[in-house]
Amino acid sequence: MLKISNTVSLADWEIQLTAIRAQGAGGQNVNKVSSAIHLQFDVNRxxxxxxxxxxxxxxxxxxISKLGVITIKAQQYRNQEQNREDALNRLVAIIQQAMVVQKTRRPTRPTRASKERxxxxxxxxxxxxxxRGKVI
Known part of the structure; x- marks a missing residue:
């Protein structure tokens, strides 16, 4: 269970985690060990x-794809477990970010003093x- 808020949580079957080989520098470790995590989460299902x-x-x-699948690739850490935690935390952050209500902008006008300045x-x-012109 992945807890999103006090009332909302996700079951383990909803999140698909796959271990893959990471990109970039790291030498033999990167070439041999599947330490990166590829997370997929289907929003519609x-x-x-x-x-x-x-x-x-x-x-x-x-x-987020057009089909509603969130794809996250976590490869920051050398450890697979840390990358798994990172991917899950990033998924929670995306879901929580979606629920933040944007403050409505109230149009304002410049004051008379600011116009005069x-x-x-x-x-x-x-x-x-x-x-700066020519002197006649």
Whole structure:
């Protein structure tokens, strides 16, 4: 069981973990040992509430396919167990990020004093530039 929040958790069968060989430097260890983890999680077939599913699928994230499958590749650590924990933590972070409600933006207007400061600065700059012309 992977705990997302107090009320929501994922069963082990919903998450597919595969051990693969990691990329990059590491020499013989990288070539021999399958220490990286490839995690796949199908949002549509999961036991998540409908609200979670809608928000996750609405995210603009390259790790989420058009079919609704989240794919995470964890290869930061040399140890397979640490990479497994990292992949699961990243999955939880994606799901929790989807549930954060964005604060609505209230449009504001500049104050009169800020407008006057801006115009005064423009006048000073204009006068400075006009003084650079040829002397007659």
């Amino acid at each position: 999961s036991s998540l509430p409908a609200v979670y599913k809608e928000r996750i699928l609405a995210l603009n994230d390259s790790r 801006r115009l005064k600065g423009k006048q000073v700059r204009s006068q400075t530039k006009s003084m």
